[in-house]
Amino acid sequence: MSDPNAPPLDSESLVGLLDRRGVAYVLVGGLAAVAHGATRATFDIDIVPRWETDNLDALAGALRVANARLRVPGAESPVEVPLDGSTLSHYEVSTRRTDYGDIDVVVGTPTSTRSQLASFDDLAAKAKARSAFAVVILIADLNDIIESKEALDREPDRAALPELRQLRDRSQPT
DSSP, X not given: OOOTTSOOOOHHHHHHHHHHXXXXXXXXXXXXXXXXXXXXXXXXXXXXXXXXXXXXXXXXXXXXXXXXXXXXXXXXXXXXXXXXXHHHTTOSEEEEEETTEEEEEESOEEOTTSSSEEOHHHHHHHOEEEEETTEEEEEOOHHHHHHHHHHHOOHHHHHHHHHHHHHHHHHSOO
């Protein structure tokens, strides 16, 4: 959901910062859908990082450089919390407000079984490496994006599904 108080999304700066810090992640969500050709606007970046201490420490370092603060539902403004790999590992889902826009950090994406999340390793195995913003980014497979949106079953996800399914159908060999 768009937040009128969020800084404009500067994907290039966020992705560049993650790259410079050596963060291993798969891009998921709306921006990943855009990378596959979707036209819906997105207002944040969603990532599934490798859930290991060194990588979460690198991610925390990148987030500190971006002046990240935790967005808490119901709170008027983002809050300062310790930002290190150990703290990040305690959140399955967190939204951070940065100087470059919002970033959602999730342990994995929902699957059709709903009792299991697709982890970094699951997603990376099928992800596409794409060059963007002068770096190489792992973009979640379109089928994984669709499955996640189907499992979440929120209004914005349902609205995005027809276009995503059409993109998938067009990309499949006949």
